Amino acid sequence: MTTHKLIILRHGESEWNKESKFCGWIDIPLSDKGKHEAMVAANLLNKYNLKPTLMYTSKLTRSIQTGNIILEKIDRLWCDTVKSWRLNERHYGSFQGVLKNVIFNQYGKEKFQYYRRNFNAVPPLAENDHCIDERYNNVDVPLYQLPKGESLKMVMNRLIPFFQHEIINQNLIHQNKTVLIVTHGSIVRSLIKFLGHISDDDISKINVPTGVPLVFELNDKGELIKDYYYLDEELAKKGIEKVSNEGIKASQKL
Numbered sequence: 001m002t003t004h005k006l007i008i009l010r011h012g013e014s015e016w017n018k019e020s021k022f023c024g025w026i027d028i029p030l031s032d033k034g035k036h037e038a039m040v041a042a043n044l045l046n047k048y049n050l051k052p053t054l055m056y057t058s059k060l061t062r063s064i065q066t067g068n069i070i071l072e073k074i075d076r077l078w079c080d081t082v083k084s085w086r087l088n089e090r091h092y093g094s095f096q097g098v099l100k101n102v103i104f105n106q107y108g109k110e111k112f113q114y115y116r117r118n119f120n121a122v123p124p125l126a127e128n129d130h131c132i133d134e135r136y137n138n139v140d141v142p143l144y145q146l147p148k149g150e151s152l153k154m155v156m157n158r159l160i161p162f163f164q165h166e167i168i169n170q171n172l173i174h175q176n177k178t179v180l181i182v183t184h185g186s187i188v189r190s191l192i193k194f195l196g197h198i199s200d201d202d203i204s205k206i207n208v209p210t211g212v213p214l215v216f217e218l219n220d221k222g223e224l225i226k227d228y229y230y231l232d233e234e235l236a237k238k239g240i241e242k243v244s245n246e247g248i249k250a251s252q253k254l
């Protein structure tokens with residue numbers, strides 16, 4: 001039986017990760033540190049001889065930039081690429097653009113964590129659709145069906161059928177492509193939950209660092225044959241801690 005390696009990556013640090021603002025579907029570019037993280041990720045792919053032949057990104061600049069930096073650095077700019085809104089970050093509704101510590105202070109620690117990490121928590125919906133622009137004109141759903149605020153459960157509903165059918169079955173397994181997915185924190189958490197059969201409660205404890213590649217080894221049925229792993233566990237550990245503390249430390253200093 002063949003082992004299919006799927007490489008998944010959260011984009012490098014964005015300008016709003018740096019400022020600790022909720023970002024969601026707002027199109028914010030990488031910070032300088034984020035660009036550097038993408039280079040480090042590329043070096044890790046080289047080190048472990050991982051050679052993507054197909055890259056997926058979201059429709060958002062921070063994921064596309066990260067992917068392009070990686071492909072250039074590993075001399076594979078020729079790689080086929082697909083951009084899909086289904087790989088966009090969770091839509092954070094009216095929290096988008098607001099500092100995390102402002103929401104923390106408004107709702108308190110428990111509710112803040114609930115909104116960030118509970119599987120079913122839907123943030124207050126966005127009142128306008130200012131992050132929807134022409135990039136979404138020809139997507140596979142009418143514009144009015146695009147989200148205005150999502151729980152992780154809603155993210156999985158728009159993501160998993162596409163992931164399973166197109167990425168796993170068609171490309172990774174039937175065409176035996178080496179797939180790199182460059183996407184966002186909530187998408188990586190959704191894929192960890194789906195592939196690892198993680199419960200709704202347990203997924204709330206999982207955070208994903210920026211810019212550290214994860215590898216999932218799957219069999220011909222698309223099942224995990226061992227636990228997923230980060231290509232640099234130490235780096236991942238530091239990044240995970242940073243993400244889990246976002247909004248909290250700054251608020252406690254206020």
Ligand SMILES: O=C(O)[C@@H](CO)OP(=O)(O)O
Pocket residue numbers: 017021022023024025089090092116185186243246
């Ligand atoms: O702002 C966001 O869109 C996400 C990811 O950066 O934040 P969080 O980790 O709080 O879900």
